[in-house]
Amino acid sequence: MFYSHSTSLLDNQSAIEQHWQSCTKGNITTPFGEIFYLRQIPEHAKYTLLLVNGRIESAYKYKELLWELGNNNIGVVTFDHPGQGFSSRLLANRQIGHIDHFKQYREVLEQIISKQVLPYTNNWLFLAHSMGGAIVRNYLAHTPNTTAKGAFLSAPMFAINTAPYPVWFAKWVANVACKLGQSQQFAIGQQPYQSKPFSDNELTGCSVRYQQFRSLYDTYNVLQLGGVSFGWLYAALAETANTNKQQISIPISIASAEHDSIVNSDAHSRFAARQEQCFVKTYPGKHELLCEIDAIRQAVLAQCYEFAESVTLKETGS
Template sequence: MFYSNESELENNLPAINEFYTNTLKKAYLSTAAGKLFYAYAKPKQAHTAIVISSGRIEGLDKYKELLWELYCNNFAVFIVDHQGQGRSYRLLKNPHKGHIKQFEDYSHDLNQFNLEVVKQHWQGKKLLLSHSMGGAIAFDYLARYSHDFSGAFLSAPMFDIHTKGIPKPVAQFIAASASLLGFSGCYALGQSDYTPEEFALNTLTSSQIRYDQFRATYQQTPLLQLGGVTYGWLHTVFSFIKALDKLSITTPLFIASAENDEVVDNQAQHKLASRHKNTLIKQFKGTKHELFFERDEIRQPLLTSLYKFCDSIG
Protein backbone atom coordinates (compact mmCIF):
# COMPACT_ATOMS: atom_id res chain seq x y z
CA MET A 1 0.00 0.00 0.00
CA PHE A 2 1.04 3.59 -0.63
CA TYR A 3 1.13 5.89 2.41
CA SER A 4 1.29 9.66 2.25
CA ASN A 5 4.11 10.88 4.51
CA GLU A 6 4.60 14.16 6.37
CA SER A 7 8.17 14.45 5.09
CA GLU A 8 6.99 14.24 1.47
CA LEU A 9 3.70 16.09 1.85
CA GLU A 10 4.95 19.45 0.65
CA ASN A 11 6.52 17.88 -2.44
CA ASN A 12 3.32 15.94 -3.10
CA LEU A 13 1.09 19.01 -2.96
CA PRO A 14 1.23 19.62 -6.74
CA ALA A 15 0.05 16.03 -7.37
CA ILE A 16 -2.66 16.34 -4.69
CA ASN A 17 -3.90 19.63 -6.16
CA GLU A 18 -3.80 18.18 -9.67
CA PHE A 19 -5.95 15.30 -8.42
CA TYR A 20 -8.37 17.72 -6.76
CA THR A 21 -8.61 19.97 -9.82
CA ASN A 22 -8.69 17.53 -12.71
CA THR A 23 -9.52 14.02 -11.42
CA LEU A 24 -12.17 14.59 -8.79
CA LYS A 25 -15.56 15.18 -10.37
CA LYS A 26 -17.34 17.86 -8.36
CA ALA A 27 -20.99 18.92 -8.41
CA TYR A 28 -23.97 19.90 -6.26
CA LEU A 29 -26.79 17.61 -5.14
CA SER A 30 -30.17 19.33 -4.84
CA THR A 31 -32.14 18.51 -1.70
CA ALA A 32 -35.44 19.90 -0.45
CA ALA A 33 -33.61 22.37 1.80
CA GLY A 34 -30.58 23.34 -0.32
CA LYS A 35 -27.62 22.18 -2.38
CA LEU A 36 -24.96 19.80 -1.04
CA PHE A 37 -21.45 19.90 -2.52
CA TYR A 38 -19.95 16.52 -3.37
CA ALA A 39 -17.16 14.88 -5.33
CA TYR A 40 -16.05 11.45 -6.49
CA ALA A 41 -13.27 9.76 -8.42
CA LYS A 42 -12.85 6.21 -9.73
CA PRO A 43 -9.43 4.78 -10.66
CA LYS A 44 -9.47 2.31 -13.55
CA GLN A 45 -8.49 -0.59 -11.29
CA ALA A 46 -10.89 0.31 -8.48
CA HIS A 47 -11.89 -2.67 -6.34
CA THR A 48 -13.85 -0.96 -3.54
CA ALA A 49 -15.64 2.35 -3.05
CA ILE A 50 -15.08 4.37 0.12
CA VAL A 51 -17.84 6.84 0.96
CA ILE A 52 -16.74 9.51 3.45
CA SER A 53 -18.91 11.14 6.11
CA SER A 54 -16.69 13.88 7.50
CA GLY A 55 -16.74 15.54 10.92
CA ARG A 56 -17.84 18.96 12.11
CA ILE A 57 -15.99 21.90 10.50
CA GLU A 58 -14.84 19.49 7.80
CA GLY A 59 -15.49 18.81 4.15
CA LEU A 60 -13.97 17.82 0.85
CA ASP A 61 -11.29 20.53 0.85
CA LYS A 62 -9.82 19.30 4.12
CA TYR A 63 -9.71 15.67 2.90
CA LYS A 64 -7.65 16.21 -0.26
CA GLU A 65 -4.64 14.26 1.01
CA LEU A 66 -6.68 11.26 2.18
CA LEU A 67 -8.80 11.18 -1.00
CA TRP A 68 -5.69 11.29 -3.18
CA GLU A 69 -4.02 8.58 -1.09
CA LEU A 70 -7.04 6.26 -1.28
CA TYR A 71 -7.33 6.87 -5.01
CA CYS A 72 -3.64 5.96 -5.46
CA ASN A 73 -4.45 2.68 -3.69
CA ASN A 74 -7.22 1.93 -6.22
CA PHE A 75 -10.20 2.87 -4.09
CA ALA A 76 -13.08 4.75 -5.66
CA VAL A 77 -13.82 7.71 -3.40
CA PHE A 78 -17.06 9.58 -2.74
CA ILE A 79 -17.52 12.48 -0.33
CA VAL A 80 -20.30 14.96 0.42
CA ASP A 81 -20.10 18.13 2.51
CA HIS A 82 -22.83 17.86 5.15
CA GLN A 83 -25.42 20.62 5.27
CA GLY A 84 -24.12 23.65 7.12
CA GLN A 85 -20.50 22.72 6.33
CA GLY A 86 -17.85 23.10 3.67
CA ARG A 87 -19.28 24.29 0.36
CA SER A 88 -22.80 23.06 1.10
CA TYR A 89 -25.65 25.39 2.05
CA ARG A 90 -25.75 27.01 5.48
CA LEU A 91 -28.94 27.12 7.52
CA LEU A 92 -28.60 30.51 9.23
CA LYS A 93 -27.87 34.07 8.12
CA ASN A 94 -24.52 33.90 9.91
CA PRO A 95 -22.73 31.11 7.99
CA HIS A 96 -20.29 30.58 10.86
CA LYS A 97 -22.96 29.15 13.16
CA GLY A 98 -22.98 25.35 13.34
CA HIS A 99 -26.69 24.53 13.30
CA ILE A 100 -29.12 21.72 12.44
CA LYS A 101 -32.88 21.47 12.85
CA GLN A 102 -32.84 17.79 13.77
CA PHE A 103 -29.95 15.34 13.75
CA GLU A 104 -31.75 12.92 11.44
CA ASP A 105 -31.50 15.52 8.64
CA TYR A 106 -27.83 14.60 8.26
CA SER A 107 -28.52 10.89 7.71
CA HIS A 108 -31.44 11.74 5.39
CA ASP A 109 -28.97 13.68 3.21
CA LEU A 110 -26.45 10.83 3.33
CA ASN A 111 -29.14 8.42 2.16
CA GLN A 112 -30.03 10.69 -0.75
CA PHE A 113 -26.35 11.03 -1.67
CA ASN A 114 -25.93 7.25 -1.65
CA LEU A 115 -29.03 6.65 -3.77
CA GLU A 116 -28.60 9.45 -6.30
CA VAL A 117 -24.83 9.75 -6.65
CA VAL A 118 -22.91 6.75 -5.27
CA LYS A 119 -25.22 4.09 -6.74
CA GLN A 120 -25.26 5.85 -10.07
CA HIS A 121 -21.48 5.57 -10.42
CA TRP A 122 -20.61 2.45 -8.40
CA GLN A 123 -22.21 -1.00 -8.09
CA GLY A 124 -19.49 -2.95 -6.30
CA LYS A 125 -18.25 -3.35 -2.73
CA LYS A 126 -18.65 -0.25 -0.55
CA LEU A 127 -17.25 0.88 2.79
CA LEU A 128 -18.58 3.82 4.80
CA LEU A 129 -15.72 5.80 6.35
CA SER A 130 -16.39 8.54 8.87
CA HIS A 131 -14.94 10.85 11.49
CA SER A 132 -16.38 12.32 14.69
CA MET A 133 -19.80 13.87 13.99
CA GLY A 134 -19.66 12.05 10.66
CA GLY A 135 -19.41 8.78 12.63
CA ALA A 136 -22.61 9.60 14.49
CA ILE A 137 -24.26 10.43 11.17
CA ALA A 138 -22.97 7.18 9.66
CA PHE A 139 -24.32 5.10 12.55
CA ASP A 140 -27.69 6.87 12.44
CA TYR A 141 -27.86 6.28 8.68
CA LEU A 142 -27.01 2.57 8.95
CA ALA A 143 -29.66 2.12 11.64
CA ARG A 144 -32.43 3.97 9.79
CA TYR A 145 -32.03 3.13 6.10
CA SER A 146 -31.69 0.02 3.98
CA HIS A 147 -28.27 0.01 2.34
CA ASP A 148 -25.61 -2.13 0.70
CA PHE A 149 -22.49 -1.11 2.64
CA SER A 150 -20.27 -4.04 3.57
CA GLY A 151 -18.98 -2.27 6.68
CA ALA A 152 -18.22 1.05 8.34
CA PHE A 153 -14.94 2.42 9.70
CA LEU A 154 -15.59 5.05 12.38
CA SER A 155 -12.75 7.36 13.43
CA ALA A 156 -13.36 8.92 16.88
CA PRO A 157 -17.16 8.72 16.45
CA MET A 158 -19.23 11.29 18.31
CA PHE A 159 -21.37 9.00 20.49
CA ASP A 160 -21.00 11.49 23.35
CA ILE A 161 -19.21 14.81 23.77
CA HIS A 162 -17.09 16.56 26.36
CA THR A 163 -18.83 19.62 27.79
CA LYS A 164 -15.63 21.37 28.96
CA GLY A 165 -16.17 21.79 32.68
CA ILE A 166 -19.96 22.07 32.60
CA PRO A 167 -21.68 18.94 33.98
CA LYS A 168 -23.47 17.17 31.13
CA PRO A 169 -26.94 17.27 32.76
CA VAL A 170 -26.54 21.04 33.18
CA ALA A 171 -25.38 21.47 29.57
CA GLN A 172 -28.33 19.37 28.37
CA PHE A 173 -30.79 21.45 30.43
CA ILE A 174 -29.38 24.74 29.16
CA ALA A 175 -29.46 23.63 25.52
CA ALA A 176 -33.02 22.30 25.81
CA SER A 177 -34.27 25.41 27.65
CA ALA A 178 -32.62 27.83 25.23
CA SER A 179 -34.12 25.98 22.26
CA LEU A 180 -37.56 25.92 23.88
CA LEU A 181 -37.38 29.67 24.55
CA GLY A 182 -36.59 30.47 20.92
CA PHE A 183 -32.81 30.81 21.12
CA SER A 184 -31.96 27.69 19.09
CA GLY A 185 -30.17 29.78 16.47
CA CYS A 186 -27.96 31.57 19.00
CA TYR A 187 -24.41 30.53 19.76
CA ALA A 188 -24.13 28.26 22.80
CA LEU A 189 -22.20 29.66 25.75
CA GLY A 190 -18.54 30.19 24.86
CA GLN A 191 -19.04 29.66 21.11
CA SER A 192 -18.13 32.19 18.42
CA ASP A 193 -17.29 32.67 14.74
CA TYR A 194 -14.39 30.76 13.19
CA THR A 195 -11.21 31.46 15.15
CA PRO A 196 -8.12 29.38 14.31
CA GLU A 197 -6.10 28.24 17.32
CA GLU A 198 -2.34 28.19 17.41
CA PHE A 199 -0.92 24.73 16.81
CA ALA A 200 0.45 24.54 20.37
CA LEU A 201 -3.05 25.03 21.79
CA ASN A 202 -5.01 22.81 19.40
CA THR A 203 -6.82 19.65 20.56
CA LEU A 204 -7.16 18.13 17.09
CA THR A 205 -3.78 16.75 15.98
CA SER A 206 -0.10 16.56 16.89
CA SER A 207 0.97 16.79 13.23
CA GLN A 208 2.00 20.39 12.66
CA ILE A 209 2.25 20.16 8.87
CA ARG A 210 -1.23 18.68 8.51
CA TYR A 211 -2.68 21.16 10.98
CA ASP A 212 -1.01 24.10 9.22
CA GLN A 213 -2.30 22.94 5.84
CA PHE A 214 -5.84 22.63 7.19
CA ARG A 215 -5.74 26.16 8.60
CA ALA A 216 -4.11 27.58 5.44
CA THR A 217 -6.85 26.03 3.30
CA TYR A 218 -9.56 27.67 5.42
CA GLN A 219 -7.68 30.99 5.47
CA GLN A 220 -7.44 30.99 1.66
CA THR A 221 -11.12 30.04 1.23
CA PRO A 222 -13.28 31.82 3.86
CA LEU A 223 -16.37 30.08 2.43
CA LEU A 224 -15.21 26.91 4.21
CA GLN A 225 -14.95 28.50 7.64
CA LEU A 226 -17.35 27.36 10.35
CA GLY A 227 -17.47 28.61 13.91
CA GLY A 228 -19.00 27.18 17.08
CA VAL A 229 -22.34 25.49 17.61
CA THR A 230 -25.77 26.86 18.42
CA TYR A 231 -28.04 25.83 21.27
CA GLY A 232 -30.18 24.14 18.63
CA TRP A 233 -27.29 22.03 17.36
CA LEU A 234 -26.32 21.13 20.91
CA HIS A 235 -29.88 20.19 21.86
CA THR A 236 -30.41 17.95 18.84
CA VAL A 237 -27.02 16.25 19.40
CA PHE A 238 -27.88 15.54 23.04
CA SER A 239 -31.20 14.11 21.85
CA PHE A 240 -29.36 11.84 19.40
CA ILE A 241 -26.95 10.68 22.13
CA LYS A 242 -29.86 9.82 24.43
CA ALA A 243 -31.51 7.81 21.64
CA LEU A 244 -28.35 5.86 20.73
CA ASP A 245 -29.27 2.85 22.88
CA LYS A 246 -32.45 2.45 20.82
CA LEU A 247 -30.51 2.24 17.55
CA SER A 248 -29.09 -1.08 16.48
CA ILE A 249 -27.31 -2.26 13.35
CA THR A 250 -25.91 -5.52 12.00
CA THR A 251 -23.31 -3.95 9.69
CA PRO A 252 -19.70 -4.77 10.69
CA LEU A 253 -18.03 -1.80 12.41
CA PHE A 254 -14.48 -0.80 13.22
CA ILE A 255 -14.16 1.97 15.80
CA ALA A 256 -10.81 3.77 15.94
CA SER A 257 -10.60 5.49 19.31
CA ALA A 258 -8.17 8.34 20.01
CA GLU A 259 -6.48 7.89 23.39
CA ASN A 260 -6.12 11.60 24.18
CA ASP A 261 -9.44 12.77 22.74
CA GLU A 262 -10.72 16.00 24.29
CA VAL A 263 -13.62 16.45 21.86
CA VAL A 264 -15.68 13.26 22.09
CA ASP A 265 -16.14 10.93 25.07
CA ASN A 266 -14.46 7.57 24.42
CA GLN A 267 -16.52 5.76 27.07
CA ALA A 268 -19.56 5.96 24.81
CA GLN A 269 -17.61 4.24 22.02
CA HIS A 270 -16.78 1.28 24.27
CA LYS A 271 -20.36 1.13 25.52
CA LEU A 272 -21.72 0.94 21.98
CA ALA A 273 -19.08 -1.61 20.93
CA SER A 274 -19.98 -3.84 23.87
CA ARG A 275 -23.58 -4.21 22.70
CA HIS A 276 -22.76 -4.82 19.02
CA LYS A 277 -21.16 -8.23 18.45
CA ASN A 278 -19.98 -7.28 14.97
CA THR A 279 -17.89 -4.35 16.21
CA LEU A 280 -14.13 -4.09 16.62
CA ILE A 281 -12.71 -1.24 18.68
CA LYS A 282 -9.06 -0.25 18.84
CA GLN A 283 -7.48 2.57 20.79
CA PHE A 284 -4.60 4.39 19.11
CA LYS A 285 -2.10 5.56 21.71
CA GLY A 286 -0.85 9.12 21.90
CA THR A 287 -3.56 10.29 19.53
CA LYS A 288 -5.59 13.47 19.54
CA HIS A 289 -9.07 13.69 18.04
CA GLU A 290 -8.35 13.78 14.29
CA LEU A 291 -6.72 10.44 13.56
CA PHE A 292 -6.64 10.88 9.77
CA PHE A 293 -4.63 14.09 10.24
CA GLU A 294 -2.22 12.80 12.87
CA ARG A 295 1.54 12.14 12.70
CA ASP A 296 2.68 9.34 10.39
CA GLU A 297 3.49 6.94 13.25
CA ILE A 298 -0.19 7.11 14.26
CA ARG A 299 -1.83 7.65 10.90
CA GLN A 300 -0.17 4.79 9.02
CA PRO A 301 -1.25 2.08 11.53
CA LEU A 302 -4.73 3.61 11.40
CA LEU A 303 -4.84 3.29 7.62
CA THR A 304 -3.40 -0.23 7.82
CA SER A 305 -6.31 -1.09 10.13
CA LEU A 306 -8.70 0.43 7.60
CA TYR A 307 -7.28 -1.65 4.75
CA LYS A 308 -7.31 -4.87 6.79
CA PHE A 309 -10.87 -4.22 7.90
CA CYS A 310 -11.88 -3.58 4.30
CA ASP A 311 -10.35 -6.91 3.23
CA SER A 312 -12.17 -8.73 6.03
CA ILE A 313 -15.70 -7.70 5.14
CA GLY A 314 -16.41 -9.65 2.00
Protein backbone atom coordinates in the same frame (compact mmCIF):
# COMPACT_ATOMS: atom_id res chain seq x y z
CA MET B 1 -0.36 -0.07 0.39
CA PHE B 2 0.73 3.47 -0.39
CA TYR B 3 0.85 5.95 2.50
CA SER B 4 1.51 9.68 2.45
CA HIS B 5 4.15 11.08 4.78
CA SER B 6 4.16 14.49 6.40
CA THR B 7 7.86 14.98 5.61
CA SER B 8 7.13 14.84 1.87
CA LEU B 9 3.65 16.36 1.97
CA LEU B 10 4.71 19.77 0.68
CA ASP B 11 6.74 18.18 -2.13
CA ASN B 12 3.66 16.19 -3.20
CA GLN B 13 1.26 19.14 -3.33
CA SER B 14 1.36 19.28 -7.13
CA ALA B 15 0.39 15.62 -7.46
CA ILE B 16 -2.28 15.98 -4.76
CA GLU B 17 -3.77 18.99 -6.52
CA GLN B 18 -3.67 17.22 -9.89
CA HIS B 19 -5.60 14.29 -8.41
CA TRP B 20 -8.11 16.66 -6.83
CA GLN B 21 -8.74 18.31 -10.19
CA SER B 22 -9.34 14.91 -11.80
CA CYS B 23 -12.19 14.10 -9.42
CA THR B 24 -15.81 14.64 -10.42
CA LYS B 25 -17.32 17.49 -8.38
CA GLY B 26 -20.74 19.09 -8.29
CA ASN B 27 -23.83 19.85 -6.23
CA ILE B 28 -27.08 18.04 -5.54
CA THR B 29 -30.23 19.94 -4.63
CA THR B 30 -31.85 19.02 -1.31
CA PRO B 31 -34.48 20.56 0.99
CA PHE B 32 -31.50 21.94 2.92
CA GLY B 33 -29.89 23.70 -0.02
CA GLU B 34 -27.13 22.76 -2.42
CA ILE B 35 -24.84 19.98 -1.21
CA PHE B 36 -21.28 19.84 -2.56
CA TYR B 37 -20.01 16.36 -3.48
CA LEU B 38 -16.90 14.74 -4.91
CA ARG B 39 -16.67 11.35 -6.61
CA GLN B 40 -13.67 9.39 -7.89
CA ILE B 41 -14.29 5.71 -8.58
CA PRO B 42 -11.73 3.94 -10.79
CA GLU B 43 -13.16 1.47 -13.31
CA HIS B 44 -11.64 -1.49 -11.48
CA ALA B 45 -11.54 -0.13 -7.94
CA LYS B 46 -10.86 -2.57 -5.08
CA TYR B 47 -13.88 -1.07 -3.33
CA THR B 48 -15.33 2.39 -2.68
CA LEU B 49 -15.30 4.36 0.56
CA LEU B 50 -18.08 6.82 1.33
CA LEU B 51 -16.18 9.40 3.37
CA VAL B 52 -18.48 11.15 5.85
CA ASN B 53 -16.55 13.95 7.50
CA GLY B 54 -16.96 15.76 10.80
CA ARG B 55 -18.32 19.09 11.97
CA ILE B 56 -16.78 22.21 10.34
CA GLU B 57 -14.97 19.96 7.85
CA SER B 58 -15.04 19.84 4.05
CA ALA B 59 -13.98 17.49 1.28
CA TYR B 60 -11.23 20.05 0.64
CA LYS B 61 -9.62 19.16 3.97
CA TYR B 62 -9.13 15.56 2.83
CA LYS B 63 -7.16 16.18 -0.36
CA GLU B 64 -4.18 14.21 0.95
CA LEU B 65 -6.33 11.21 1.87
CA LEU B 66 -8.20 11.32 -1.45
CA TRP B 67 -4.83 11.24 -3.26
CA GLU B 68 -3.72 8.24 -1.18
CA LEU B 69 -6.94 6.37 -1.91
CA GLY B 70 -6.46 7.02 -5.61
CA ASN B 71 -2.93 5.66 -5.46
CA ASN B 72 -4.31 2.54 -3.76
CA ASN B 73 -7.00 2.04 -6.44
CA ILE B 74 -9.76 2.70 -3.90
CA GLY B 75 -12.84 4.60 -4.98
CA VAL B 76 -14.20 7.44 -2.88
CA VAL B 77 -17.33 9.55 -2.63
CA THR B 78 -17.51 12.42 -0.16
CA PHE B 79 -19.55 15.55 0.45
CA ASP B 80 -19.99 18.61 2.66
CA HIS B 81 -22.78 18.43 5.22
CA PRO B 82 -25.60 21.01 5.09
CA GLY B 83 -24.54 24.18 6.88
CA GLN B 84 -20.79 23.80 6.35
CA GLY B 85 -18.00 23.64 3.80
CA PHE B 86 -19.06 24.46 0.25
CA SER B 87 -22.63 23.34 0.88
CA SER B 88 -25.41 25.86 1.57
CA ARG B 89 -25.42 27.44 5.00
CA LEU B 90 -28.64 27.20 6.98
CA LEU B 91 -28.47 30.57 8.75
CA ALA B 92 -27.80 34.15 7.69
CA ASN B 93 -24.90 34.15 10.17
CA ARG B 94 -22.50 31.78 8.38
CA GLN B 95 -20.39 31.36 11.51
CA ILE B 96 -23.03 29.47 13.51
CA GLY B 97 -23.08 25.71 13.11
CA HIS B 98 -26.77 24.84 13.12
CA ILE B 99 -29.20 22.00 12.46
CA ASP B 100 -32.87 21.70 13.40
CA HIS B 101 -32.99 17.91 13.66
CA PHE B 102 -30.20 15.36 13.38
CA LYS B 103 -32.22 13.40 10.84
CA GLN B 104 -31.52 16.22 8.37
CA TYR B 105 -27.94 14.96 8.18
CA ARG B 106 -29.24 11.45 7.54
CA GLU B 107 -31.59 12.60 4.81
CA VAL B 108 -28.72 14.28 2.95
CA LEU B 109 -26.57 11.16 3.40
CA GLU B 110 -29.39 9.07 1.92
CA GLN B 111 -29.46 11.31 -1.16
CA ILE B 112 -25.69 11.07 -1.59
CA ILE B 113 -25.89 7.27 -1.42
CA SER B 114 -28.80 7.20 -3.88
CA LYS B 115 -27.30 9.62 -6.40
CA GLN B 116 -23.51 9.34 -6.08
CA VAL B 117 -22.79 5.84 -4.77
CA LEU B 118 -25.34 3.24 -5.89
CA PRO B 119 -25.39 4.24 -9.59
CA TYR B 120 -21.63 3.56 -9.74
CA THR B 121 -20.87 0.64 -7.41
CA ASN B 122 -22.38 -1.99 -5.14
CA ASN B 123 -19.08 -2.74 -3.40
CA TRP B 124 -18.81 0.04 -0.85
CA LEU B 125 -18.51 0.86 2.84
CA PHE B 126 -18.39 3.89 5.12
CA LEU B 127 -15.32 5.77 6.32
CA ALA B 128 -16.57 8.35 8.81
CA HIS B 129 -14.97 10.77 11.26
CA SER B 130 -16.37 12.31 14.46
CA MET B 131 -19.83 13.78 13.76
CA GLY B 132 -19.78 11.75 10.56
CA GLY B 133 -19.65 8.63 12.71
CA ALA B 134 -22.79 9.70 14.57
CA ILE B 135 -24.54 10.38 11.25
CA VAL B 136 -23.56 6.97 9.90
CA ARG B 137 -24.74 5.25 13.10
CA ASN B 138 -28.05 7.09 12.78
CA TYR B 139 -28.36 6.00 9.15
CA LEU B 140 -27.55 2.37 9.92
CA ALA B 141 -30.03 2.30 12.80
CA HIS B 142 -32.76 3.44 10.41
CA THR B 143 -31.59 1.39 7.41
CA PRO B 144 -31.14 -2.26 8.42
CA ASN B 145 -31.20 -3.32 4.75
CA THR B 146 -28.34 -1.04 3.67
CA THR B 147 -26.09 -2.29 0.88
CA ALA B 148 -23.00 -0.96 2.69
CA LYS B 149 -20.57 -3.76 3.51
CA GLY B 150 -19.39 -2.18 6.74
CA ALA B 151 -18.44 1.04 8.53
CA PHE B 152 -15.02 2.22 9.66
CA LEU B 153 -15.43 5.01 12.22
CA SER B 154 -12.62 7.35 13.28
CA ALA B 155 -13.21 8.92 16.72
CA PRO B 156 -16.99 8.78 16.25
CA MET B 157 -19.15 11.28 18.11
CA PHE B 158 -21.01 8.79 20.29
CA ALA B 159 -20.78 11.06 23.34
CA ILE B 160 -19.82 14.75 23.39
CA ASN B 161 -17.35 16.21 25.87
CA THR B 162 -19.49 18.95 27.47
CA ALA B 163 -16.99 19.83 30.23
CA PRO B 164 -17.10 21.69 32.52
CA TYR B 165 -20.83 20.89 32.53
CA PRO B 166 -22.35 17.40 32.78
CA VAL B 167 -24.18 16.17 29.68
CA TRP B 168 -27.61 16.27 31.33
CA PHE B 169 -27.14 19.93 32.29
CA ALA B 170 -25.90 20.95 28.82
CA LYS B 171 -28.88 19.20 27.24
CA TRP B 172 -31.31 20.86 29.67
CA VAL B 173 -29.87 24.34 28.99
CA ALA B 174 -30.00 23.77 25.22
CA ASN B 175 -33.59 22.56 25.42
CA VAL B 176 -34.68 25.58 27.47
CA ALA B 177 -32.89 27.96 25.10
CA CYS B 178 -34.63 26.37 22.10
CA LYS B 179 -38.02 26.69 23.77
CA LEU B 180 -37.26 30.38 24.40
CA GLY B 181 -36.64 30.92 20.68
CA GLN B 182 -32.83 30.91 20.85
CA SER B 183 -32.24 27.73 18.83
CA GLN B 184 -30.38 29.58 16.07
CA GLN B 185 -28.09 31.52 18.42
CA PHE B 186 -24.60 30.51 19.56
CA ALA B 187 -24.75 28.13 22.53
CA ILE B 188 -23.04 29.26 25.73
CA GLY B 189 -19.28 29.55 25.25
CA GLN B 190 -19.46 29.25 21.45
CA GLN B 191 -17.98 31.88 19.14
CA PRO B 192 -17.02 32.60 15.51
CA TYR B 193 -14.16 30.75 13.80
CA GLN B 194 -10.74 31.29 15.35
CA SER B 195 -7.41 30.05 14.03
CA LYS B 196 -5.60 28.63 17.06
CA PRO B 197 -1.83 28.16 17.10
CA PHE B 198 -0.57 24.58 16.85
CA SER B 199 0.63 24.65 20.45
CA ASP B 200 -2.92 25.31 21.62
CA ASN B 201 -4.77 22.86 19.37
CA GLU B 202 -6.82 19.87 20.54
CA LEU B 203 -7.03 18.15 17.16
CA THR B 204 -3.70 16.63 16.14
CA GLY B 205 -0.06 16.17 17.08
CA CYS B 206 1.08 16.69 13.47
CA SER B 207 2.19 20.29 12.97
CA VAL B 208 2.47 19.93 9.17
CA ARG B 209 -1.09 18.70 8.68
CA TYR B 210 -2.43 21.17 11.22
CA GLN B 211 -0.82 24.11 9.45
CA GLN B 212 -2.19 22.88 6.11
CA PHE B 213 -5.67 22.75 7.61
CA ARG B 214 -5.42 26.29 8.95
CA SER B 215 -3.91 27.63 5.72
CA LEU B 216 -6.76 26.05 3.75
CA TYR B 217 -9.36 27.79 5.90
CA ASP B 218 -7.47 31.08 5.68
CA THR B 219 -7.39 30.79 1.87
CA TYR B 220 -11.04 29.79 1.52
CA ASN B 221 -12.95 31.95 3.97
CA VAL B 222 -16.17 30.23 2.86
CA LEU B 223 -15.01 27.13 4.72
CA GLN B 224 -14.77 28.89 8.05
CA LEU B 225 -17.36 27.89 10.62
CA GLY B 226 -17.52 28.79 14.29
CA GLY B 227 -19.22 27.14 17.23
CA VAL B 228 -22.61 25.51 17.42
CA SER B 229 -26.11 26.82 18.04
CA PHE B 230 -28.36 25.78 20.89
CA GLY B 231 -30.39 23.92 18.27
CA TRP B 232 -27.40 21.92 17.05
CA LEU B 233 -26.33 21.17 20.61
CA TYR B 234 -29.72 19.87 21.65
CA ALA B 235 -30.10 17.82 18.46
CA ALA B 236 -26.63 16.31 18.86
CA LEU B 237 -27.07 15.49 22.56
CA ALA B 238 -30.46 13.93 21.83
CA GLU B 239 -28.87 11.87 19.05
CA THR B 240 -25.91 10.64 21.12
CA ALA B 241 -28.31 9.61 23.89
CA ASN B 242 -29.66 7.03 21.42
CA THR B 243 -26.26 5.59 20.49
CA ASN B 244 -26.58 2.31 22.40
CA LYS B 245 -30.27 1.67 21.80
CA GLN B 246 -30.14 -0.12 18.44
CA GLN B 247 -28.30 -3.09 17.04
CA ILE B 248 -26.42 -2.43 13.79
CA SER B 249 -26.64 -5.18 11.21
CA ILE B 250 -23.28 -4.71 9.45
CA PRO B 251 -19.67 -5.01 10.72
CA ILE B 252 -18.14 -1.92 12.35
CA SER B 253 -14.52 -1.09 13.10
CA ILE B 254 -13.68 1.86 15.36
CA ALA B 255 -10.43 3.79 15.78
CA SER B 256 -10.49 5.60 19.13
CA ALA B 257 -8.15 8.37 20.29
CA GLU B 258 -6.62 8.07 23.75
CA HIS B 259 -6.14 11.83 24.13
CA ASP B 260 -9.46 12.94 22.65
CA SER B 261 -10.91 16.07 24.28
CA ILE B 262 -13.64 16.62 21.66
CA VAL B 263 -15.66 13.42 22.08
CA ASN B 264 -15.82 10.98 24.99
CA SER B 265 -13.79 7.95 23.88
CA ASP B 266 -15.25 5.74 26.63
CA ALA B 267 -18.49 5.70 24.64
CA HIS B 268 -16.76 3.72 21.88
CA SER B 269 -16.19 0.63 24.01
CA ARG B 270 -19.68 0.91 25.51
CA PHE B 271 -21.17 0.98 22.02
CA ALA B 272 -19.04 -1.95 20.84
CA ALA B 273 -20.05 -4.07 23.82
CA ARG B 274 -23.69 -3.91 22.68
CA GLN B 275 -22.96 -4.85 19.06
CA GLU B 276 -22.38 -8.30 17.61
CA GLN B 277 -19.87 -7.18 14.97
CA CYS B 278 -17.86 -4.27 16.34
CA PHE B 279 -14.14 -3.94 17.07
CA VAL B 280 -12.38 -1.00 18.78
CA LYS B 281 -8.69 -0.15 18.68
CA THR B 282 -7.25 2.77 20.65
CA TYR B 283 -4.38 4.97 19.47
CA PRO B 284 -2.21 7.42 21.47
CA GLY B 285 -3.36 10.43 19.47
CA LYS B 286 -5.75 13.35 19.57
CA HIS B 287 -9.20 13.61 18.00
CA GLU B 288 -8.29 13.83 14.31
CA LEU B 289 -6.69 10.44 13.81
CA LEU B 290 -6.85 10.80 10.01
CA CYS B 291 -4.67 13.93 10.29
CA GLU B 292 -2.32 12.70 13.02
CA ILE B 293 1.45 12.13 12.97
CA ASP B 294 2.53 9.56 10.40
CA ALA B 295 2.96 6.59 12.76
CA ILE B 296 -0.55 6.92 14.20
CA ARG B 297 -2.24 7.90 10.95
CA GLN B 298 -0.69 5.02 9.00
CA ALA B 299 -1.74 2.53 11.70
CA VAL B 300 -5.32 3.88 11.61
CA LEU B 301 -5.46 3.66 7.82
CA ALA B 302 -4.00 0.16 7.94
CA GLN B 303 -6.86 -0.80 10.28
CA CYS B 304 -9.31 0.76 7.83
CA TYR B 305 -7.84 -1.03 4.80
CA GLU B 306 -7.68 -4.39 6.57
CA PHE B 307 -11.29 -4.02 7.68
CA ALA B 308 -12.43 -2.91 4.21
CA GLU B 309 -10.77 -5.87 2.55
CA SER B 310 -12.34 -8.26 5.05
CA VAL B 311 -15.91 -7.10 4.36
CA THR B 312 -15.89 -6.30 0.64
CA LEU B 313 -15.88 -8.51 -2.40
CA LYS B 314 -12.41 -9.60 -3.42
CA GLU B 315 -12.92 -9.37 -7.16
CA THR B 316 -12.27 -6.03 -8.85
CA GLY B 317 -14.63 -4.18 -11.11
CA SER B 318 -17.64 -4.82 -8.91
